[in-house]
Amino acid sequence: MRWLLAFVYLAVLASPVAAAPLTVVTTTPDLAAIAKEVGKDRIEVTSMASGLQDPHFLDPRPSFLVKLNRADLLIEGGLELEVGWLPPLLASARNPRLRVGEPGRLDASQGIQVIGVPTGPVDRSQGDVHGKGNPHFLMDPLNGAIVADTIARRLCSLDAGGCASFKSNAQAFRGRIEAALAKWTTILAAYQGAKVVGYHDSWPYFTKRFGLTTVGFVEPKPGVPPPPSHVSELADLIKREQVPVILMEPYHERSIPDLLARQTGIKVLVLAPTVGGTPGTESYVALFDTDVARVAEALGAARPVAR
Numbered sequence: 001m002r003w004l005l006a007f008v009y010l011a012v013l014a015s016p017v018a019a020a021p022l023t024v025v026t027t028t029p030d031l032a033a034i035a036k037e038v039g040k041d042r043i044e045v046t047s048m049a050s051g052l053q054d055p056h057f058l059d060p061r062p063s064f065l066v067k068l069n070r071a072d073l074l075i076e077g078g079l080e081l082e083v084g085w086l087p088p089l090l091a092s093a094r095n096p097r098l099r100v101g102e103p104g105r106l107d108a109s110q111g112i113q114v115i116g117v118p119t120g121p122v123d124r125s126q127g128d129v130h131g132k133g134n135p136h137f138l139m140d141p142l143n144g145a146i147v148a149d150t151i152a153r154r155l156c157s158l159d160a161g162g163c164a165s166f167k168s169n170a171q172a173f174r175g176r177i178e179a180a181l182a183k184w185t186t187i188l189a190a191y192q193g194a195k196v197v198g199y200h201d202s203w204p205y206f207t208k209r210f211g212l213t214t215v216g217f218v219e220p221k222p223g224v225p226p227p228p229s230h231v232s233e234l235a236d237l238i239k240r241e242q243v244p245v246i247l248m249e250p251y252h253e254r255s256i257p258d259l260l261a262r263q264t265g266i267k268v269l270v271l272a273p274t275v276g277g278t279p280g281t282e283s284y285v286a287l288f289d290t291d292v293a294r295v296a297e298a299l300g301a302a303r304p305v306a307r
Helices: 002-014 029-042 062-070 086-093 141-158 160-191 204-210 228-241 255-264 284-301
Strands: 022-026 043-047 073-076 105-107 195-198 213-217 245-248 267-270
Touching: 022 029, 022 062, 029 043, 029 073, 029 141, 029 160, 029 284, 062 086, 073 141, 105 141, 141 160, 141 204, 141 284, 160 204, 160 284, 195 228, 204 213, 204 284, 213 228, 228 255, 245 255, 245 284, 255 267, 267 284
Parallel strands: 022 043, 022 073, 073 105, 195 213, 195 245, 245 267
Antiparallel strands: none
16 A cells, blocks of 8 residues: 555656646737637636727726736736726735736737827817827737737746747737738728718727728717717718718617618618627637628618718
């Protein structure tokens, strides 16, 4: 029996001990999806927001504090996207690893060519204008590849043993994005210059990438509900410019877009602005597969708006 116990003891000592996966928390599900592509089984990642929630105005929950307290890495979109709710959560989470400047805090907008940066002073009279530029950069798929590279570099600093894997995963992800981009561009090539109206300014990176033109917004200012006068002016604009489609997010009230549809014949298209926002968008690549196909379908089926 003694020899058997010794054998078991030596076997346990000889067994490799798997490193515990890093605990990663993201603010949005698209960041979580990209992080998982890079970290795979060397990380455990959760997103605080779901695809059906507006990331500008997320209601904090006690579970968020637990996640942040235990996190090795927090990935945020940056550009003031989460400025309304993330700072007080972090103050209560008491995790020094997530302080600004620490390896556990990553601003995913690093390396992004930001568009929509205000050229003058910004104040509340302009609505929820982001002083550092438009934060919806992940609606350009090539920006997703940039973020994957950024995440890989940070994971390397936190888990040197997995660095080669992180870099390889990010490179493979970029390859899939670039291959799919050729397909998505071909699908929308017939609609270059097509005019659209947005509900919120969530789509500038998407429309720029695929050659669409935004001529107006349901919101008169970012985050501000439209008064009747604005709705009337927008209806006139839609008729004058013959705009066929409104792009809106799943978490916004659609009564005004539906009113505009009745008045002008414009089509209301609820599009996913992030992973999980609509059925069929459960991964970052699937997000664009679905959104691109739905935009092409809507533009192809659009009928002239009423005059």
